[in-house]
Amino acid sequence: MPTVTAKKKCCKxxxxxxxxxxxxxxxxxxxxxxxxxxxxxxxxxxIPGKVKAAARAR
Incomplete structure (x- = not known):
């Protein structure tokens, strides 16, 4: 499975x-x-597109 490194700070x-x-x-x-x-x-x-979109939208 792929791994992802998060950014240091959220850009909001x-x-x-x-x-x-x-x-x-x-x-x-x-x-x-x-x-x-x-x-x-x-x-x-x-990851389903709707789940990805919901995680990014809130």
């Missing part, structure tokens, strides 16, 4: 970027990513 744009720590935290709470360390996440399989 709308929609949030894909490497934003807030987005990766929301994906991990939803069960689509696993946190490996403070900034590293492992994506668990294919």
């Amino acid at each position: 744009d709308k929609p949030r970027c894909k490497k934003c720590p807030v987005v990766l935290n929301r994906l991990s709470k939803a069960g689509y990513a696993e946190r490996l360390s403070r900034r590293d996440y492992r994506l668990l399989g294919k």
Whole structure:
């Protein structure tokens, strides 16, 4: 599975970027990513577009 390193700080744009720590935290709470360390996440399989959009939009 691919790993993603989050950015150091959230830019708070709308929609949030894909490497934003807030987005990766929301994906991990939803069960689509696993946190490996403070900034590293492992994506668990294919993430549906609606889930990705919801994590970036809020």
